[in-house]
Amino acid sequence: MTSLFDAAVTASDAGEGRIAIKLRVNGQEREVSIDPRMTLLDYLRDVLHLTGTKKGCDHGQCGACTIHINGRRMNSCLALAAAHAGDEITTIEGLGTPGRLHPMQAAFLENDAYQCGYCTSGQIMSAVALLSEPCGASDDDVREFMSGNICRCGAYPNIIRAIQQVRRDQQKDAAPQPAGA
Amino acid sequence: MQTFDLVRASDRPAAIAAGAESATAQQGASVRFLAGGTTLIDLMKLGVERPERVVDINRLGLDEIRKAENGDLFVGATARNSDLAHHPLVRADYAALSQAILAGASTQLRNAATTAGNLLQRTRCMYFRDLASACNKRKPGSGCPAIAGANRMLAILGTSNACIANNPSDMAVAMLAYDAVVHVQGVAGGRQIPLADFYVLPGQRPDIETMLAPGELITHVTLPPPKTGERSVYLKLRDRASYEFALVSTAVAVTLADGKIANARFALGGVGARPWRVRKAEDVLRGSAPDERAFRNAADTCLDGARPQSHNGFKIELAKRCIVHAFKQVTS
Numbered sequence A: 001m002t003s004l005f006d007a008a009v010t011a012s013d014a015g016e017g018r019i020a021i022k023l024r025v026n027g028q029e030r031e032v033s034i035d036p037r038m039t040l041l042d043y044l045r046d047v048l049h050l051t052g053t054k055k056g057c058d059h060g061q062c063g064a065c066t067i068h069i070n071g072r073r074m075n076s077c078l079a080l081a082a083a084h085a086g087d088e089i090t091t092i093e094g095l096g097t098p099g100r101l102h103p104m105q106a107a108f109l110e111n112d113a114y115q116c117g118y119c120t121s122g123q124i125m126s127a128v129a130l131l132s133e134p135c136g137a138s139d140d141d142v143r144e145f146m147s148g149n150i151c152r153c154g155a156y157p158n159i160i161r162a163i164q165q166v167r168r169d170q171q172k173d174a175a176p177q178p179a180g181a
Numbered sequence B: 001m002q003t004f005d006l007v008r009a010s011d012r013p014a015a016i017a018a019g020a021e022s023a024t025a026q027q028g029a030s031v032r033f034l035a036g037g038t039t040l041i042d043l044m045k046l047g048v049e050r051p052e053r054v055v056d057i058n059r060l061g062l063d064e065i066r067k068a069e070n071g072d073l074f075v076g077a078t079a080r081n082s083d084l085a086h087h088p089l090v091r092a093d094y095a096a097l098s099q100a101i102l103a104g105a106s107t108q109l110r111n112a113a114t115t116a117g118n119l120l121q122r123t124r125c126m127y128f129r130d131l132a133s134a135c136n137k138r139k140p141g142s143g144c145p146a147i148a149g150a151n152r153m154l155a156i157l158g159t160s161n162a163c164i165a166n167n168p169s170d171m172a173v174a175m176l177a178y179d180a181v182v183h184v185q186g187v188a189g190g191r192q193i194p195l196a197d198f199y200v201l202p203g204q205r206p207d208i209e210t211m212l213a214p215g216e217l218i219t220h221v222t223l224p225p226p227k228t229g230e231r232s233v234y235l236k237l238r239d240r241a242s243y244e245f246a247l248v249s250t251a252v253a254v255t256l257a258d259g260k261i262a263n264a265r266f267a268l269g270g271v272g273a274r275p276w277r278v279r280k281a282e283d284v285l286r287g288s289a290p291d292e293r294a295f296r297n298a299a300d301t302c303l304d305g306a307r308p309q310s311h312n313g314f315k316i317e318l319a320k321r322c323i324v325h326a327f328k329q330v331t332s
């Protein structure tokens, strides 16, 4: 059982010890040849120069590296890039642009939900995913669902405020409009 | 990280054949299956795991969660911890399992972590994770610095003079209380291992942790049908409210009849070399009134033989209170 990857490119084609695969990042497909040891986090930062995703602990303990894989949030430091061939990967850069912020990015700005900003992209990626998770309504519920993202600056109160604001706005948008409005 | 071949198994026999090339399925394995990767990649970065070949088993269709024809809950090996915890069947019939999973790790980790990977996660003993330290589990015969060192988090039950590490899984504790069975497939065929027999006590070989032989692939876990009228809960006590391993935890399931305990099953986490269940402690409860005295009795029996280390003696009383509190909660 040599190379069993979808791309069906053998290790020797890709260079000694490397694997050739296709990765989809922020809607763009790329053919890449990588060392099997490379994590998604290192691939995003060092190869694609998408440095919005941060490295805190490199061991699943802080959440700074949170990205979406097929719409679900995960820690990119504990994912091998080559094992995610064919998956849809979204980073903070794929969420919004400076001119067109995602509502969660806008809410973090508006609520001053950071100090140094190092944890912020991870916080936002988690917060956006949370919107479609079975999270209860209370601040405590949000705290529990956000516990995988550590903030050394302690911006937690404003992070919760930003998330709750976006959730309320969403509910308003989802509520039926009164007739004639 | 030591380099390795990464292969995606085309089917189960290919994965099993690849796995069987390793001399062991325990510490030091030269072939490892990759599921969620949240234990394996972590330990490969630390150099604690050094497989020469990593076999991706994520696309083998092992992720089903459903009710089996015989009424069992069928949980695929690569079903994600999040999907299992939020599954309607689990929430309705195995509440303590849902709660146990959600009390562990973080949403990001649970989205990646799988059933089999969770069962096979390794101890968080800091010496085990640090190549600069001796450790009988990582390097048999090198010694156990935890015995005279930092052992506050470690085990008080099932330990040996060679290793006092605890099993950190929350999910496994609930599964043990629910009488789970682990289904494995190997080169020589399949076998079913009750979770109660799946983990091996350390003795003089703490590097051997489970019954698994080289190549054996966990395909799924089954839980027997829920008992009529049974109520269950998972209680986890830890140093912070979330995203932290247990000091002590318990999964408790009780059936009452005519104001008496008709049946009780419970298991402990955080305190044992493996998830801990004592049948005698459950027998103590059968037929008695669901009151503090009975619960305390069961807790005493369950902790019988506990051996505290220099920094974790508090776990004995904490475990007993954890059991009593969980029973009160579920019977009130």
Ligand SMILES: Cc1cc2nc3c(=O)[nH]c(=O)nc-3n(C[C@H](O)[C@H](O)[C@H](O)COP(=O)(O)OP(=O)(O)OC[C@H]3O[C@@H](n4cnc5c(N)ncnc54)[C@H](O)[C@@H]3O)c2cc1C
Pocket: A059, A060, A061, B032, B033, B034, B035, B036, B037, B038, B039, B040, B041, B042, B057, B077, B078, B081, B103, B104, B105, B106, B109, B112, B113, B114, B115, B116, B117, B118, B119, B120, B121, B168, B169, B170, B171, B216, B217, B218, B219, B243, B244, B245, B246
């Ligand atoms: C920061 C942090 C905090 C955590 N907190 C908690 C906590 O509070 N409570 C808790 O319970 N857990 C906790 N965990 C552990 C987490 O639950 C486990 O890492 C996870 O469940 C492992 O599953 P996985 O699929 O990622 O396993 P992997 O890392 O993919 O695999 C683990 C092991 O199992 C083997 N394996 C995987 N699948 C199979 C199979 N089908 N057959 C045979 N062998 C197989 C692999 O080869 C490997 O050796 C935490 C982890 C981290 C990093």
Ligand code: SF4
Pocket: B123, B125, B126, B127, B128, B134, B135, B136, B137, B138, B143, B144, B145, B146, B147, B154, B162, B163, B164, B165, B206
């Ligand atoms: S307790 Fe076990 S895992 Fe920890 S150092 Fe001792 S032998 Fe190693």
Ligand code: FES
Pocket: A054, A055, A056, A057, A058, A059, A060, A061, A062, A063, A064, A065, A066, A075, A076, A077, A078
């Ligand atoms: S860098 Fe991935 S969780 Fe900390």
Ligand code: FES
Pocket: A113, A114, A115, A116, A117, A118, A119, A120, A150, A151, A152, A153, A154, A155
């Ligand atoms: S804003 Fe500084 S770590 Fe969160």
